[in-house]
Amino acid sequence: MNGKKVCVIGMGVMGSGIVQVCAQAGYDVSVVSRSEESLKKGLEKIKSDLLRLTKKGQLKQDEVDVMVDAITANATASLGDGAKGADFVIEAVYEDMELKQEIFRELDKICPEHAILGSNTSTFPITSLAAVTKRPDKVIGVHFMNPVPLMKGVEVIKSLMTSEDTLSKTLEFVHSLGKETVTVKDSPGFVTSRMMCLILNEAVKMRENELASVEDIDKILRLSFNWPLGPFQLLDLIGIDIVVAVLNTIYNETGWERFKPAVLMTQMVRAGWTGRKAGKGFYEYT
Ligand SMILES: NC(=O)c1ccc[n+]([C@@H]2O[C@H](COP(=O)([O-])OP(=O)(O)OC[C@H]3O[C@@H](n4cnc5c(N)ncnc54)[C@H](O)[C@@H]3O)[C@@H](O)[C@H]2O)c1
Structure with a gap:
């Protein structure tokens, strides 16, 4: 420089x-x-x-x-x-x-x-x-x-x-x-956002299908894959608004259906429940 x-x-x-x-x-x-x-x-x-x-x-x-x-x-x-x-x-x-x-x-x-x-x-x-x-x-x-x-x-x-x-x-x-x-x-979502947002979107879709609770999905993925955080903890850390924006960009640019944001996330963004920074996301923060 x-x-x-x-x-x-x-x-x-x-x-x-x-x-x-x-x-x-x-x-x-x-x-x-x-x-x-x-x-x-x-x-x-x-x-x-x-x-x-x-x-x-x-x-x-x-x-x-x-x-x-x-x-x-x-x-x-x-x-x-x-x-x-x-x-x-x-x-x-x-x-x-x-x-x-x-x-x-x-x-x-x-x-x-x-x-x-x-x-x-x-x-x-x-x-x-x-x-x-x-x-x-x-x-x-x-x-x-x-x-x-x-x-x-x-x-x-x-x-x-x-x-x-x-x-x-x-x-x-x-x-x-x-x-x-x-x-x-230069490609939508590059490597990291493309991979991460796909996983996070899938976790929210699992929750929408009531496969397990938010806490349990986080717990089993942490324990099984040795992840430091579960997907919902990560969603709250990143900011749900950011993840929805990334998914929308990739979806709009590519038309790949798997990147269409889960409805629940879009609604949470409308409600202002964007994660840690807002005090509320999939978890509550004081
Ligand atoms: N959150 C993550 O995990 C993450 C990870 C990698 C990249 N990013 C990217 O980083 C960028 C910022 O994300 P973030 O999570 O920090 O968002 P954020 O919502 O925490 O912060 C955005 C900041 O931008 C400020 N801002 C808005 N308009 C401005 C202006 N005209 N001039 C100066 N400041 C202005 C806001 O006041 C706010 O503080 C985004 O492009 C996001 O996609 C986020």
């Missing part, structure tokens, strides 16, 4: 994790958050994660204070202020194509010519984001996994227009965060 300034857009579940790993790797991070509430929540989450690392002896308290102060000082609601001078941008806003395209159009105008524009989208074609900019060769997918500080793998998605130079700089950047990468072709 050419420089050390990273801008993360969105401070939700993923954005806050990405901000944390970039700060820990020594990057100068700015955060663009349009919601006061998610900024506050994200900062609290980062703080408590970093404090946990001090207890394990991996960080010192004064290092945590410096990181948290720097992130807080560089948080802004203005895309112009946050992205100005950035070398690498990672967009992590809602899974909404119009919103993401609007942000990419703006970023293209604001960011220095050399800046790479990355998206953490779970499923949208990177080509559709690249196409709204005048630098399609510098647009790339950087798909982190949840929870970002813990999960080692990152899918890097190369669109038809992404240059080899952008790919190699992105791989270098992601490796500098202590992550491992796999480069994937």
